[in-house]
Amino acid sequence: MKNKKRILVVSLLVFLLTFTMAPVSYGDDWYEDYGSHYKVYNVKDNKLIFETARLVYKGDQYMSGDNKLYQVIRVNKDKKTAYAEFIRDVELPKIDKVAMEEFVLALRSNEGLAALVAEEKARKVGIYTTHSAESYVPTDGTESNIEGGGIKDVAAKLAENFKKIGVEGVYDNTDHVPHDAGAYKRSRRTAVQLLREQQPNALFDVHRDAIPAEQYLTELNGEPASKVRLVIGRRNQNFKANEETAQKIKAVGDEMYPGLIKDIFYAKGDYNQDLTPRAMLFEMGSFEHSRQRAEKSTGPLSEVLATVVFGGTFEANKSEGKGEGAAGDQKGGEKKQVTPQEDSNEGSGMGIAALLAVLGGGGLAFLFLSSGGKEWKSKISNFKQEFNSFLGRKRKRK
Template identity: 65%
Template sequence: MINKKVICLLCLTFIVMSLQFSYSDDWYDDYGGYYRVYDVKSGDRLFETARDVTRGDQYLSGDNKMYKVVRVNTSSKIAYAEFIEDITLPEIDELAFESIVFALRNNIGLENFLVQDEDRRVGIYCTHTAESYTPTDGSESIEDGGGILKVAESLKESFEGHGVEAIFDNTSHVPHDSGAYKRSRRTAVQLMRDNGINTLIDVHRDATPAEAYLTELNGEPASKVRLVIGRNNQNFKANEEMAWKIKSVADKMHPELIKDIFYAQGGYNQDLTPNAMLVEMGTYEHTRERAEKSTEFLSEALTTALYGGTFTDQKDGEKEEVKPQKESNAGSGTGIAALLAIIGGGGIAFLFLSSGGKEWRSKVSNFKDEFNSFLGRRKKK
């Protein structure tokens, strides 16, 4: 009987100690598997994503309709979402915006029309450095460095063409597993610390069929871009505002550029700064050149949204102060709940192994009586 108790306690201790290593933002299954999300009322397909979909995730469609995921079947990878509301994106200052469009159309130089003169610095990195584009790179994943790195480099060069200092860190974070975001977090922190950066862009590509991402921009083949916001981080509202501003500008500049915005369960290191964004540059089924072409237009939209003074709350060069963020407790509620569930389950297992079948049921029954009595006393207070 003593051996059973010892074994049970050791197992419970191991589970609790390993819990902290089990969390991840998300990771893809084998290629070819992806979620399909439908409107729960009409049955129309809303979107597809290779990221994990969970209840509570939200989705802003290309026409600015907000949906919330209400049901998920992880086996079939089918989910359903309900319509919540129509969203009005941040209002653009037309005079400031037109001056920027004039500069772009006449090759005058966007940097000459930006309201923010200083601190125009962006940090770029790739959490999933092996991601690639099969038609161009020959594989969907290349451990030594995927095509996504070339897309990120193209984004860097496009930023620099608009007077924005862009620093791209191509540090490898392979493998593509549940620890990738923890490894890339070190890269993101170093980018911020070493370069005085408060804007971070994590460059990815999706793993769904190509059709939904294919588009043309200025008559040239390109890919649409999905913005991804992590719901489990303290900067969620600021990250959302940033995404809305990017989409507001892009919808006027290049209506086919921003595909949609997905509010996923993870944190994606966006707790590090209010100006953090994850971008999905198309998908692995189309050519890398399409994604590289889109970086030209994405850099225009990002530069304008971040530094152009193009919103009614940014007149006269006013910009929001980026304050240092405290260490995030994102996901702590989920972790605590999981921990309590494991401890509770382990306690029941311990009772069963350390007592006879009848005796453990008696102990559980007594515990329920005591717990109900405790709740009764609490309600009377």
């Protein structure tokens, strides 16, 4: 009996110590009032640069569709407006078009697909939806459905389209409702579970935006579709690797499917991208257009992502970071070869170390990170049950 008490006391002490040292999971920049979003203007001429339903903070960055980088320098939270200054034109990674075309042809052909599937090296990506209630009003009849929003159908379609090109898209359809300040903490559990059980080459969180529909409307192969916004968390030790991934996605997307990739937003949170250097958050259109538009975009997006993660050859400009969350400066056009993203480890060390900490000695910290701050006291009393759940929880697959 004394030994059991001693073990319990030690476990609680480890939990409290880990809690005080554990990094906070940022990324809950959400709005309950749909249609209420930030407008960001150019400080030089007051022209609108972009809009976003995410909270905007000083220091956030934005790369436009024409590859111009801006940084937010002033924010008015009451009026939901912000001002940004132009930083520079971004030169995206150069693509070996021949290698890219050969890879894409292999993806699209039966013979090539069979060859890719037969390879010993697994091609797998993990997919989940932090804001699982997000929906598309014209199709779903509401902007949010707590029982499972239209965004889950979009994520499932993305997984289906990956399968068509020889990539295993593992979609974990766990709900993380409500759409509140604890959603990313709850989805962190799902992300860790995917990484631990499936060991995917990349991890994708699928969302939809809440700004006017016209900003996302496009056509792909002559059919109505939605653009896709990439979101990177600035508070994230994998920032450089995530930025590299985002810029490659933009470069390949612009080449393969012009009009698909809308832009890149460098936001304040981390969006659980600290767990792996190959993580990305996608905004699949907006709530004011049909779900079918977003679903249409998942086919082209799957090809772009497969090319970036598993194939193709790139050249990138040598860059150096300029402070937390700052995109690197281009240095005199100097070139270097960059391996395909699945083999690139740049900026990955801290993320892998953090994941090992979560899966090993840091399991207790996970209990806090995977739940809202208000819930942590109750977690202590249920420590044993929660920890056992973390080691091997069972979920119903819908």
